[in-house]
Amino acid sequence: MDRALKILEFDRIKSEIQSYAACRLGREKLDELKPCTSLEDAHRELSAVDEALQFDLRFGSLPFGGVTDVRPMLKKAAIGGTLSASDLLAIANLIHGGRMIRQALEAHTDELEMPHLTAKAAGLFDARQTEVEIRDKVQDDATIADRASPVLQRLRQERRHMESRVRQVLEDVMRRHQRMLQEPVIALRGNSFCLPVRVEFKNQIPGVVHDVSSSGATVFIEPQAAVEASHRVQAIMAEEEREIERILSALSGVVAGVADALEANADILACLDAWFAKAAHANAHEWTRPTLRDDGVWKLRQAWHPLLDKAQAVPLDLTLGETFTMLLITGPNTGGKTVTLKTVGLLTLLAMSGCFVPARRASEIAWCDEVYVDIGDEQSIEQSLSTFSSHLRNIVPLFSRVTSRSLVLLDELGAGTDPTEGASLAMAILDELNARGCRVAVTTHYPELKAYAFREPNAVNASMEFDVETLRPTYRLVIGVPGRSNALAIAERLGLPRSVLERARSMLSTEDVRVEDLIAQMERARREAERAAQEALEEQRAAEQLRLTWEAQKKALDAEAERIRREAAEQARRAVERAQAEAERIIAELRKMRTDHGVKDHELVALRKQLEGALPEQPKRGAGASRAGGSGSGSGGVVIRPGAVVRVLTLGQKGEVLEVDGETLTVQMGALRTKVRPADVELLQNRPAPVQAPPSRRGLPKDVKLELDVRGELVEDAIARVEKYLDDAVLSGLQRVAVIHGKGTGALRDAIRRYLAGHRHVSTWAPGGPGEGGDGVTVVTLK
Structure with a gap:
């Protein structure tokens, strides 16, 4: 496995993931990144990273600020060593950081299911008392506080008092001998306070000379009057250092008591930081969680090599181990065969290490007990190894270890020797690997291996697509079709004389020509099938879009109809409520009138009309009654004559037509006579026109x-x-x-x-x- 990790450049991916770690603990944990020892461990690791990704997306990363690697300090304290103030402060920060991280996870347990994260955080030991003791004595600038002990507080007060006396003495001397000084300042030389005296006056100020300027013009003298006080300050400082050492020793003893628990905390925080670093890296590069399988099946969907630019990499779709266990990849050089092998191997190692993989869709990767890789030319002059020998040296050891759960990746199998013997040896190696039941992916140029894939049920041909028109590879892996070398086509496009090309073609065997023609036909058929499939997919998408559009329109129409129905129901309800209110008012008035005095008939008629007017407007009839049109005509050409019984729609009352005058009808409704348009009446019963009176009766009332x-x-x-x-x-x-x-x-x-x-x-x-x-x-x- 170590050789596979090296050849597939696993360390480069590991370094990228380490850059996302929040602290040194996580970086050191990721430095140990390698495939897990069991499928169950890999499943747990992937689930934990998935939980970290979900947590990061919803709530942000964990608060790792202030967390550092204190394990060397803990070991020193455990064996009785004395820690410095900065060491103790780092330990206090670790305790505080662990508590903050555990609280951050516990705060969201109801919103997000994360059993692995919470279980890991539950193991954090809260050494709050140790933190309190450290912070009570060590300040944030890694100095010991005055309150650390009564003795230290007394010593520092005394030192500050003596230093103040020294300054007073110096200031007094400075005022009295100001003209002898280079400048009126107090200078510190070593632990002594001095005055910068001009060299010509050095004998006029008694004291101790501590230093001379580089030019020799200034002598730094500690006046004799301040020497005694300065000595006392030095003595106090020595006592102060001894007291600080005693305080640090006591605090180191406190840390030693919880050293093992804190070291376990550091390991837990390192694991959490590594999980969140993996999650952050996967999120930044849009990697997806793979599914680990125990049945030896790979299904890579839209995958790419992690060291390639995602925007330019051609996605890889590959299935291995389901219907075939050996994949033989052929095609021209620089077409992407070796990259395909590396992609399969590297993604397998990443998944087995509990990492997400570079794939646009969820991919499935088989769990392996070992990944064997022979990729690249390791020819060595010093070891007298040829290309063939170096390949063979890598292949020979795998036969003693390979199992049915192994993945074997071989680049240019059988290359570097006589083509006939190399092809025979390659087929023999494939037969042995096939008998072992392992999963194999091989790249080759040998046509014999193309035929081998057609003959062997567990093997299948694959090729890297090549565009002959542009002389450029497309880097697409095509399963089921062997690749062509395209050597003659490339030579022709590059301008090789036709006579040379014809001679080369004549030297090809008939069988080779038939095979190349067959492969070309298969490629054309595949392209046509892909084009037809693409057209069908586009039509399906268009139909799906049309269906979604119609469904959306139907939903909108249904919603509009429902809205109109609700509005109509609401209007009807309000109309009925108004009618009921009016009816109740009229009934109340009738009762009052009956109680107060007798009711007259015309008053009852008037009140009844008010009651009828309070009713909601009735829908207009269609069939069963005639609506008047114009000029006194009803629907269907019926002529409304005087004497006809009609309903005035605007009033909701029946009446008799008295007179028809062009576009106006005179209608009598009880005591009410009104003029309406023909369109506003509904014909209930027509009457024949009255017989004209004889001339002798013209004087009768009209x-x-x-x-x-x-x-x-x-x-x-x-x-x-x-x-x-x-x-x-x-x-x-x-x-x-x-x-x-x-x-x-x-x-x-x-x-x-x-x-x-x-x-x-x-x-x-x-x-x-x-x-x-x-x-x-x-x-x-x-x-």
């Missing part, structure tokens, strides 16, 4: 109302008026009239009805209907 009101009159007067009214009605051609006599005591009503019962022109009579005044009105039908 305009007779549909009702006669005799309320409040004496019986004799009322009978006389009814008699004349009936005569006028008969002469005017009316067939239905009403006599309004009221209810009262009933005497007038009974007298009029007895008279009507014996009248010669009366066909029938009857009390008025609910909308016509009831028993206070008698409706008369004339003969």
Whole structure:
């Protein structure tokens, strides 16, 4: 496996992933990256990386800030060593970082299922007390705080007091001998405070000379008056250093007590950082999670070599181990055969290491116990090895270790020796590998191996596509079709004389020519099939798009219809509510009128019309009744004549047509007479036109109302008026009239009805209907 990792440049991918680690712990963990020892471990690693990716996408990365590798410091503390203040501060930061990371994961356990991350974080030991002790004594700038101990606090106070006295002495000397100084400042030389004295005055200021300037013009003198105080400061500083050493030793002992737990914390944080680094790398490069299989099947979908530019790499689709176990790839040089082998091998190693793989679609990779690779020319002059020998030296050892769960990748199998012997040896090697049941991918130029793939059921030909027109490879792997060398075609395009080409073709055996022609036909058939498949796919996409468009339109229409239905229902509801409210108002008014005083018939009629007007507007009829058109004509050419019974649609009331005047109808509705357009009425019953009166009766009345009101009159007067009214009605051609006599005591009503019962022109009579005044009105039908 180590040889495969080296040849396939696994370390370059590992370095890229390491750059995404947040701390040194993760980088060191990733430095150990290699294939897992079991399929179960690889599954767990992939699941953990997947959880880290989901967490990173939704909530961001974990807070690794401040986490460093403190394992050497922990080991030093464990064996009794004294840690520095910066070491202790790093350990405190590790404890704090571990707690923050565990809390960050626990805060989102309800929103995201991440069993591997939470289980790993649950193992973090919270040494909060150790952190508190360290931070109580060590400040953020890695210095020991005054409060670290009473002794240290006293010493530092005393030192600051003595330093202040030294400064006061120096300032006093500086004021008194200012002209002797190079400049009025206090300089520090070593641990002593000095004055910069001009060299010509060095003997006039008693003290200790600590330094001389490079020019020799200035002498740095510690005045004698400050020497004693300075010595005291030095003594205090020595005591202070001893106290600090004692504090650091005590804190180191505290760390030693939890060293093992903290070292385990460092390992956990390293693992978490490595998982999140893998996830961040996969997200940045758009890699996908592979599915590891235990049945020896590879299904790479839109994969590419991770060291190639994704935008320029041609995606690789490859299946191995399902219907065949050996893949023989042929084709011209620089066509991508070796890259295909490296892609298969490197993606297998990445998946087995718990990493995502460069593939646009989810791919499946078989778990291997070993990956054997022989790629490249390792010819060595020093070792006296030819190309053939170097290849063979790599192939020989695998026969002692290869199993049915192994992946074998061989580049240019059998190359570097006599073609006939090389081809025979290559087929013998393939036979042995086939008998072992391992998965094999081989590149070759030998035509014998093309025939071998046709003959062997477990093997299949594949080729790297080459465009003869442009003399450029397309880098597409085509399964099932052997490749052509295209040597003669390339030579012709490059300008080789035709005579030379013809001579070369004549030297080809008949069998070789037939094979090349067969391969060419297969390539043409494949291209046509691919073109037809592409056209069918485009048509399918267009049909799918059309279906989606129609479904969207239908959904929109259904939604609009539902909206209109809801609006109509709401309008109807509001209309009914208004009608109910109006009806209740009218009923209440009727009850009040009945209670307060008797109700008259015409008041009942008026209130009933108000009630009918409160009802929602009825839909207009289609069949069963005629709508008037224009000029007095109904639908279907029916002419509305005077005497016709119609419904005035705008009022919802029935009435009788009295007069037709061009585009206007005069309609009598009880006591109401109105003029309407023919289009606003509905014909219920037409009447024949009245017979013209003879010339001798021209003086008879021409305009007779549909009702006669005799309320409040004496019986004799009322009978006389009814008699004349009936005569006028008969002469005017009316067939239905009403006599309004009221209810009262009933005497007038009974007298009029007895008279009507014996009248010669009366066909029938009857009390008025609910909308016509009831028993206070008698409706008369004339003969």
